[in-house]
Amino acid sequence: MRKLACIFLWFLCRTADISAQQTAPDSLTASTILNEVVIIAKTGIGHDRQAKPFSSIEEYLQSAEKVNMIKRGSYAWEPTVNNMTAERISVTVDGMKIFHACTDNMDPVTSYVETVNLSRVNIGSGFNVSPNASNGIGGSLDLQLNKAGFCCEGWDINASLGYETNGNCRIAGTDFAFSDSTFYVNSGLFHRHSNNYRAGRRNEIAFSQFTKYNVFTNAGYLIAKKHAVEATVIYDRAVDAGYPALAMDVKSAEGLISSLSYRRDNLSPLIARWETKVYFNNIIHIMDDTGRPDVAIHMDMPGKSRTGGLYSLLEGLNGRHRYAFNVDAYCNRSYAEMTMYPSNPSEKEMFMLTWPDVRTLNAGLFAADEYRFDERHSVRLSSKCSFQRDGILSDFGLNTLRIFYPDMNAYTNRLVGNVSGHYTFRHGGWETSAGAGYGSRAPSLSEAYGFYLFNTFDAYDYLGNPNLRHESSVEANVAAAWTRSPFIVRANATYFYFANYIIGKPDETLSSMTVGAAGVKVYGNLPHASILNVNLSAKYLFPEYFTLQGRVAYSRGRDDKNGNLPLIPPLSYESSLVFAAGRFVAEIAVAGASRQTRYSPEYGEDETANYFIGNVSIGYSFKIDRVVLNLKSGVENVFDAYYSTYADWNNIPRKGRNVFLNLGISIL
Amino acid sequence: MKRNIYTLILWSVIIASVAVSCDSDDDGPAPVENPVEGLVKIREFSAAGSPYTVTLYNESGYLQLGYTRVYFAVTDRDGRFIDNAVLSAFPEMDMGMHKHSTPRAEITKVAGKALYETYYSFLMYSGQGNGKWYYDLKYTVGNVVDSVLDAEIEVRNVFRPDGTTERRVIQPLVANDESGQTYIVTLVEPLKPKIGVNDITAYIHVREDANTFPAVANFRLKLDPRMPSMENHSSPNNVDLTWDATDKIYRGKVNFTMTGYWKLNLILQNQQGETLYGNAVTDEVEASSLFFEVEF
Numbered sequence: 001m002r003k004l005a006c007i008f009l010w011f012l013c014r015t016a017d018i019s020a021q022q023t024a025p026d027s028l029t030a031s032t033i034l035n036e037v038v039i040i041a042k043t044g045i046g047h048d049r050q051a052k053p054f055s056s057i058e059e060y061l062q063s064a065e066k067v068n069m070i071k072r073g074s075y076a077w078e079p080t081v082n083n084m085t086a087e088r089i090s091v092t093v094d095g096m097k098i099f100h101a102c103t104d105n106m107d108p109v110t111s112y113v114e115t116v117n118l119s120r121v122n123i124g125s126g127f128n129v130s131p132n133a134s135n136g137i138g139g140s141l142d143l144q145l146n147k148a149g150f151c152c153e154g155w156d157i158n159a160s161l162g163y164e165t166n167g168n169c170r171i172a173g174t175d176f177a178f179s180d181s182t183f184y185v186n187s188g189l190f191h192r193h194s195n196n197y198r199a200g201r202r203n204e205i206a207f208s209q210f211t212k213y214n215v216f217t218n219a220g221y222l223i224a225k226k227h228a229v230e231a232t233v234i235y236d237r238a239v240d241a242g243y244p245a246l247a248m249d250v251k252s253a254e255g256l257i258s259s260l261s262y263r264r265d266n267l268s269p270l271i272a273r274w275e276t277k278v279y280f281n282n283i284i285h286i287m288d289d290t291g292r293p294d295v296a297i298h299m300d301m302p303g304k305s306r307t308g309g310l311y312s313l314l315e316g317l318n319g320r321h322r323y324a325f326n327v328d329a330y331c332n333r334s335y336a337e338m339t340m341y342p343s344n345p346s347e348k349e350m351f352m353l354t355w356p357d358v359r360t361l362n363a364g365l366f367a368a369d370e371y372r373f374d375e376r377h378s379v380r381l382s383s384k385c386s387f388q389r390d391g392i393l394s395d396f397g398l399n400t401l402r403i404f405y406p407d408m409n410a411y412t413n414r415l416v417g418n419v420s421g422h423y424t425f426r427h428g429g430w431e432t433s434a435g436a437g438y439g440s441r442a443p444s445l446s447e448a449y450g451f452y453l454f455n456t457f458d459a460y461d462y463l464g465n466p467n468l469r470h471e472s473s474v475e476a477n478v479a480a481a482w483t484r485s486p487f488i489v490r491a492n493a494t495y496f497y498f499a500n501y502i503i504g505k506p507d508e509t510l511s512s513m514t515v516g517a518a519g520v521k522v523y524g525n526l527p528h529a530s531i532l533n534v535n536l537s538a539k540y541l542f543p544e545y546f547t548l549q550g551r552v553a554y555s556r557g558r559d560d561k562n563g564n565l566p567l568i569p570p571l572s573y574e575s576s577l578v579f580a581a582g583r584f585v586a587e588i589a590v591a592g593a594s595r596q597t598r599y600s601p602e603y604g605e606d607e608t609a610n611y612f613i614g615n616v617s618i619g620y621s622f623k624i625d626r627v628v629l630n631l632k633s634g635v636e637n638v639f640d641a642y643y644s645t646y647a648d649w650n651n652i653p654r655k656g657r658n659v660f661l662n663l664g665i666s667i668l
Numbered sequence: 669m670k671r672n673i674y675t676l677i678l679w680s681v682i683i684a685s686v687a688v689s690c691d692s693d694d695d696g697p698a699p700v701e702n703p704v705e706g707l708v709k710i711r712e713f714s715a716a717g718s719p720y721t722v723t724l725y726n727e728s729g730y731l732q733l734g735y736t737r738v739y740f741a742v743t744d745r746d747g748r749f750i751d752n753a754v755l756s757a758f759p760e761m762d763m764g765m766h767k768h769s770t771p772r773a774e775i776t777k778v779a780g781k782a783l784y785e786t787y788y789s790f791l792m793y794s795g796q797g798n799g800k801w802y803y804d805l806k807y808t809v810g811n812v813v814d815s816v817l818d819a820e821i822e823v824r825n826v827f828r829p830d831g832t833t834e835r836r837v838i839q840p841l842v843a844n845d846e847s848g849q850t851y852i853v854t855l856v857e858p859l860k861p862k863i864g865v866n867d868i869t870a871y872i873h874v875r876e877d878a879n880t881f882p883a884v885a886n887f888r889l890k891l892d893p894r895m896p897s898m899e900n901h902s903s904p905n906n907v908d909l910t911w912d913a914t915d916k917i918y919r920g921k922v923n924f925t926m927t928g929y930w931k932l933n934l935i936l937q938n939q940q941g942e943t944l945y946g947n948a949v950t951d952e953v954e955a956s957s958l959f960f961e962v963e964f
């Protein structure tokens with residue numbers, strides 16, 4: 001028993017660290033202080049400044065300025081970038097394309113990884129996105145894996161333990177890393193389990209439980225000097241995940257992510273890095289409503305999404321140029337079906353394909369170059385062009401859609417792409433930039449081929465439209481940062497003007513299928529629409545111990561008739577005061593939003609009240625021999641406010657007061 | 669890629685078999701085609717002492733309520749198929765107190781085959797109202813005229829897939845106009861319903877007397893398919909059934925968006941577009957008084 005306990009302690013967790021901070025990590029990424037990166041893990045323990053290190057990946061992402069989270073419960077929040085969701089943004093894991101398998105967006109790609117898998121998330125905005133982003137019009141999230149790398153000799157062993165009172169949430173994980181100059185491997189497992197959480201004033205939210213397991217291994221081998229081969233396997237499984245805002249829960253959501261890559265460093269004076277990767281991932285998502293009371297009709301809704309692909313990315317420096325070229329290709333197959341069991345047991349079950357075995361082939365070319373005129377001025381140009389062929393493999397599915405679109409072809413060929421330019425000026429304490437871009441995207445799987453997908457938000461059945469025109473956007477952005485000790489002030493604004501904006505519109509001639517549905521919406525193109533995002537932030541560094549920071553964000557989304565687009569946040573703000581002295585850190589934070597007056601009733605929104613919440617945390621890390629212990633504790637939603645935000649599906653209230661305790665143990 | 673390979677293999681097989689069959693054509697006389705290939709025997713009729721036997725066939729091997737297509741093969745004592753016979757038949761249901769026949773067509777020869785065909789719209793199944801179906805068959809080959817009288821035939825009821833609930837496939841109705849005529853509407857297709865667009869066909873007969881039911885032309889059946897178990901939802905782009913003068917049948921399109929139980933609500937209209945029977949489906953009225961059922 002003692003031995004077991006020892007083994008348990010022996011495994012320990014890496015420290016995680018986040019700051020929605022601006023870093024310029026390596027010379028090859030064209031990072032400036034205006035680009036956003038979410039740091040999740042960092043080697044070494046002293047850097048830990050995250051209030052709650054074992055937060056979910058969603059909680060980490062939430063802290064980023066450009067990212068908001070749509071919540072349907074306490075599991076698998078859906079990220080938005082520039083207030084755009086999955087069909088307009090590109091989410092990749094280490095450059096790999098992964099597509100969710102749930103027709104109702106219950107499993108965003110980010111739900112198939114754990115914080116322990118990741119080192120950081122690169123956030124792209126507009127068309128200034130990761131080279132592997134395809135069909136992204138609003139931005140990109142590239143989740144970078146946490147690889148031990150060839151650098152540090154020896155072993156690194158971590159364990160993570162966490163407990164949260166709200167939902168009786170338990171977190172446990174272990175991982176280890178071994179590396180030397182020619183070989184590395186890091187591997188771990190992670191488990192989270194939560195019961196139903198309580199919203200403010202102790203209201204229990206039924207069906208908000210979840211359990212999640214994650215296992216991963218990364219390995220690398222230097223077959224010769226500068227020739228590295230790397231492999232990754234992640235297996236992630238969520239079971240019994242509740243979605244209180246929806247009519248269904250999830251029995252299991254399973255993801256297998258794998259890749260093999262070959263990297264050449266310093267290939268020539270002109271090519272600093274050349275990486276080629278092949279990958280495959282398989283997502284299986286099984287919905288379940290058997291636990292729900294008063295279900296008019298029980299339904300089985302399994303979904304599958306498989307993606308295989310490759311990319312080859314070349315980066316280099318030459319004089320004043322810093323460039324990147326990428327070629328990528330992937331093939332995705334997505335299939336979702338629905339079986340409904342009538343209340344009369346002698347009646348045959350009703351069956352249909354909601355994603356009719358859709359195959360998407362996509363191949364793209366990307367090029368970017370940053371040219372530095374001098375210390376002050378630089379310009380970056382980038383472009384991506386992709387060919388896409390998508391269509392329906394199932395005759396069953398094709399026949400169904402041909403009821404609505406008699407002349408539709410099984411396959412469609414598309415060409416999409418973007419161009420963008422960015423100018424940056426740096427001088428003294430100033431860094432300013434302005435950029436513009438133009439690009440287009442193909443309709444998403446659900447937008448083109450989805451069949452009677454019920455949206456609980458506006459209570460409409462959604463029907464895909466294979467005849468949609470491509471959506472395009474002109475984007476313009478300006479940003480400025482001013483640093484003058486002890487002040488840092490930043491501001492940025494991004495404006496998107498869309499043509500052929502894709503959104504569902506009611507079709508009165510169609511009859512809704514789902515029990516309780518208000519009608520059927522068919523995806524169509526609006527002539528135009530626009531989204532504006534403005535962020536302001538400031539930081540004040542006290543001479544000693546204290547840092548004060550604050551942030552205000554404002555967004556506006558309008559359709560062609562000047563109506564409001566759905567899921568656009570009202571004015572929101574947050575502020576924190578951090579005290580750090582040696583191994584002790586403490587933080588008081590507040591966050592809130594004004595009343596949401598610009599909502600979209602057409603898309604099921606109603607007015608959301610303003611809210612204000614407070615969080616406090618303290619942390620202490622100490623070292624006993626070779627063991628570093630990192631203890632963090634805090635209270636979230638101190639005032640136990642009962643609230644929901646604009647992004648809470650069907651106004652599902654958020655967590656009430658929550659006391660957490662995180663213990664990270666590292667053996668150096 | 670895989671599909672291409674399959675296509676390639678398929679083509680190879682086709683080419684090879686064509687080549688082989690071309691060869692065999694040269695070897696001897698073409699084999700005699702069996703006209704009842706793929707059909708299932710229902711029963712035989714043979715008048716005492718007749719040199720010919722008439723065998724009743726169809727796809728399922730039994731007669732059933734509503735639309736039933738049947739085929740007749742006439743064979744001599746050596747089992748040779750006769751292709752110059754003339755047949756007529758009269759089905760009659762004996763319900764004790766009264767007797768009646770059912771809507772039907774003439775028996776005609778199937779082009780190019782030694783086979784004859786007709787259809788019945790059986791109004792009742794055997795045993796319904798304690799009735800029994802009897803069949804009179806008359807056949808003429810050359811100068812041989814023979815007939816079989818009062819042969820009992822079995823007409824089965826039609827059930828939904830659960831095997832116990834009756835499925836509505838035929839509906840007699842009394843028109844709501846001053847004529848007060850009785851019409852019989854029979855669903856023919858879809859015989860094998862599938863997801864997507866289906867052909868739907870139906871017959872309309874008018875009852876002149878208990879034994880005479882001529883087909884009615886140029887009426888219209890307005891169609892509204894619904895799924896009662898799913899909010900009574902409908903499907904779009906269905907096509908009403910209108911008269912096809914060539915095939916002498918009412919023809920339209922019905923669209924099924926999913927498998928399951930569908931109620932095909934109909935409104936019967938005459939040549940002038942006046943409604944004779946049936947009603948529109950609304951939020952309050954779940955079904956028409958004229959409907960058929962399809963479940964798959």
